[in-house]
Amino acid sequence: MAVTELFKPLTLSHGPEMRNRFVLAPLTNQQSARDGSASTFDLDWIGQLAQGDYALIQTCAATVEAGGIAFDRQLGIHSDSHLAGLTKMADVIREGGGLSTVQLHHAGHRARRELGGIPAPASGSTVPGVKALTTEEVELVRDSFIEAAQRAERAGFDGVSVHGAFGWILSEFMSPLLNDRTDKYGGSTENRARLTLEVIEGIRRACGPDFQIGWRLSVERYGLLLEELRDITAEILDRELIDYLDLALWDSAQTVQEGTFAGQTLLSVFTDLPRKGVRVGAAGKIMSAQRAGQLLEEGCDFVVIGRAGILQRDFPRQVQKNPQYESPKLPVTAQYLRAGGLSERFINYLQGWQTFVY
Numbered sequence: 001m002a003v004t005e006l007f008k009p010l011t012l013s014h015g016p017e018m019r020n021r022f023v024l025a026p027l028t029n030q031q032s033a034r035d036g037s038a039s040t041f042d043l044d045w046i047g048q049l050a051q052g053d054y055a056l057i058q059t060c061a062a063t064v065e066a067g068g069i070a071f072d073r074q075l076g077i078h079s080d081s082h083l084a085g086l087t088k089m090a091d092v093i094r095e096g097g098g099l100s101t102v103q104l105h106h107a108g109h110r111a112r113r114e115l116g117g118i119p120a121p122a123s124g125s126t127v128p129g130v131k132a133l134t135t136e137e138v139e140l141v142r143d144s145f146i147e148a149a150q151r152a153e154r155a156g157f158d159g160v161s162v163h164g165a166f167g168w169i170l171s172e173f174m175s176p177l178l179n180d181r182t183d184k185y186g187g188s189t190e191n192r193a194r195l196t197l198e199v200i201e202g203i204r205r206a207c208g209p210d211f212q213i214g215w216r217l218s219v220e221r222y223g224l225l226l227e228e229l230r231d232i233t234a235e236i237l238d239r240e241l242i243d244y245l246d247l248a249l250w251d252s253a254q255t256v257q258e259g260t261f262a263g264q265t266l267l268s269v270f271t272d273l274p275r276k277g278v279r280v281g282a283a284g285k286i287m288s289a290q291r292a293g294q295l296l297e298e299g300c301d302f303v304v305i306g307r308a309g310i311l312q313r314d315f316p317r318q319v320q321k322n323p324q325y326e327s328p329k330l331p332v333t334a335q336y337l338r339a340g341g342l343s344e345r346f347i348n349y350l351q352g353w354q355t356f357v358y
């Protein structure tokens with residue numbers, strides 16, 4: 001498929017359309033103030049991206065509760081005190097012409113005590129000495145997601161993306177390995193998916209008719225079962241509970257090794273599902289114009305750009321200028337990132353990533 005297809009607009013079930021098919025992945029950058037307020041570094045970074053011609057810009061993972069923190073200098077959306085900074089972020093994105101969304105995050109059992117986090121496991125056997133959340137506490141977490149979405153709306157964001165990936169709380173509850181509960185949030189597939197569904201449905205009820213809801217899903221590790229996640233996704237798509245599904249793959253070309261779908265690409269397990277009005281996209285090593293175009297052929301409505309977007313903030317514009325565009329190869333030098341406008345805080349964080357910085 002021609003790379004030009006990537007520049008066709010895409011309507012969503014709620015609110016304004018995407019102007020093209022490029023979505024920026026949520027990218028933690030550890031440069032907020034220690035209370036979670038957006039800093040000038042956050043604004044600089046989001047400002048660079050905002051000018052890059054993306055259809056939709058997702059913020060980094062933002063804490064829906066102070067106790068749900070996973071990263072030092074993580075962006076927060078758990079208090080009204082965060083509204084001023086968030087409003088500036090939403091404004092900066094709007095000025096660039098893209099849609100904006102806050103990624104809503106709670107670290108669950110992996111909340112970091114040294115940062116003020118309070119581990120909140122689904123099961124009593126995950127973190128030594130820490131009891132599983134009670135049913136009432138789970139409902140409070142659900143409500144925190146919903147309140148955070150309302151805050152995002154007040155700050156002027158077009159929507160939120162619900163973080164259901166990488167073993168964080170919603171993905172933790174989905175996992176039969178990490179969730180051994182006997183209440184309505186554990187046991188059957190339906191019960192383990194309940195928290196995610198209640199969060200999504202609660203946001204839809206609490207926010208306005210134009211508010212956009214994305215759901216980020218990863219399907220590997222943490223004891224997650226592909227067949228089960230496919231069924232849950234099928235229901236969410238069939239009921240059109242979200243505007244878009246963001247498949248958080250590490251390699252969009254990866255194939256399934258075992259089970260019902262062995263030999264297929266992981267992506268196709270989800271793009272084969274009937275999706276009604278829901279849009280489906282994926283991340284995972286999209287490092288060239290050609291690969292981005294190919295993903296539309298493979299059934300994606302949009303592509304989600306992570307590392308290539310850090311290396312070149314205006315990836316969509318580069319693709320438009322050059323259909324043969326290739327992202328710089330990793331690793332890169334700190335000086336390369338500095339020259340591109342990244343802050344020392346962000347560069348320090350990237351130095352902790354395998355194969356990012358020399």
Ligand SMILES: Cc1cc2nc3c(=O)[nH]c(=O)nc-3n(C[C@H](O)[C@H](O)[C@H](O)COP(=O)(O)O)c2cc1C
Nearest residue numbers: 025026027028060061248283284285286305306307
């Ligand atoms: C520096 C960095 C920070 C990330 N932070 C987040 C995050 O806050 N939330 C999230 O869901 N994924 C996060 N991810 C994963 C990316 O969103 C993306 O799914 C992944 O990098 C694969 O896409 P890519 O191959 O284009 O980089 C992060 C990845 C990187 C490299």
